Amino acid sequence: MTGNGVVERRMEKTVRKLIGDKVDCPFSVEPRTGRVQAGGAMEFCVAFQSQTVGDFCKLLTVNYETGESVHIKLHGTAGEANVYLEKNQIVIGDTFMGLKRESSFLIFNKTKHIVNFRWKRLPDPAHDNVEIERLKESFEMVKDLEMKKNVPIKQLCHVERNQHEIVCDRIYSDEIEALKQQELDFKDRNFILLPGFGEIWPDNWIEITVIFMPDKAQNFCVKAYCDILGAEHRIPLTITGVGQGPLLRLNVRSLDAGYIVAQAVHSYEIVVTNSGDIPGTVKFMPSCLSFGGKICCDPKKLHLNPDDYKTFLITFNSNTVGNFEENVKFLIEESHEVLQFMLK
Structure with a gap:
């Protein structure tokens, strides 16, 4: 949710306005800096985005280079969006190895807003952060090894050693960012959820298809978590199926x-x-x-x-x-x- 504000300056000279670090989450402000001409005004946008339900009050402080400050009280209330799954458990019948069987269910959006959803592998952002740190450590080890073995590139006179390190650092930084989303999204070798992400229009629903592809003759059970914009917690979905061998x-x-x-x-x-x-x-x-x-x-x-x-x-x-x-x-x-x- 966003709101607009206006700063006016009733002085004869131009001053600089600083907003930057003077507002706390779940509020943010753009632009964070600017100039106000003498007798002029400047509009800025305050955004409110909370990850938890509740009432929030913060102060937005506008500092001028003249030493003056203006305090604006911000208030926002975050509520749980009325978005839910038709089923929290999907049971798929016996399926022969190497073949596919499908089942489907609905996600309902009973709000007046468009909501985005994405299927996640982990139950909450805290687990996401732990997994991201693990990925960073793994990639950091690979990056260090790659930086030390710049012999082939040096022999070909492509880049110098310091340039090689810069290239490696950039490559692995991009790889980490790309892999974050791939690793955190739901994926399983035997179950697929389609679509894996999307948006649901107000007072509407979307159909989700579950595809079961067993590669062994055994019982399968996985959990996926639906991350929905406007919901405080991810919604768990349990999927079970039985792989059937040759009869x-x-x-x-x-x-x-x-x-x-x-x-x-x-x-x-x-x-x-x-x-x-x-x-x-x-x-x-x-x-x-x-x-x-x-x-x-x-x-x-x-x-x-x-x-x-x-x-x-x-x-x-x-x-x-x-x-x-x-x-x-x-x-x-x-x-x-x-x-x-x-x-x-």
Whole structure:
């Protein structure tokens, strides 16, 4: 919020007006210095921008080079903008690895003003400052190393050493400024919020799209924070989703071999089907048998496209006489899910 003021000078000579450091936050003034002609006037603008809710009173001091001072009382009240999210939690259904699933929600602006919003990675400006300092330290180390290795540039006679240091300092200063915004904005390898920033018109709303792109077969949960102009605190949004691996299944859970002859080789066909939307690879997992004997599988590995099915040939033989139960296991490579059936 801004307001205009006028300084008049009723003297016969021109004087200089100084405002600069004579007003405290959340108020600011522009221009901070100026000249007032004899009998003339000068307009300046006072801005009020508070990061917290409450009433604020400050004094604006106008100092003249003649030693005179004028004190202006400033008063401002900051309130919470009526801007809110339709949902504070988004749950996205199971999604196959490598594919995308979308969900959406609204941000409502019930004020009479245009408000800006931006999705942040951290919950508040205090955490932002800590992260910025960490970035500065990291870049400062890189900058110091780069300044010391100016040999290639010097050999090519491009710049002298002191000029090289100036160039490096400027480059890394620009990099820090650019990286600040990139690092502090929300970003995640599995979730995207679109748009990531924008403005909402008075008494209006904007639709936000959440895109889920799992790269693993596991549960995912992240938090994003909506930084809204006019809101004292960032609004948290929790997003959850489940990554689904290839949907491969065996045609049996238990295989009863019945009475078999010791030392003889017995064969069984095991069918694997892919009823999901992405391809998958399943391989046999050899293991030591508690009953003794040996289980072999041909082939060792199968690759199945969606709606495909293929067959493993399992062979079993043992020199031991008696009842037996053995778990035969297979591994889905993409999701590390174990499939198994009982051979008895």
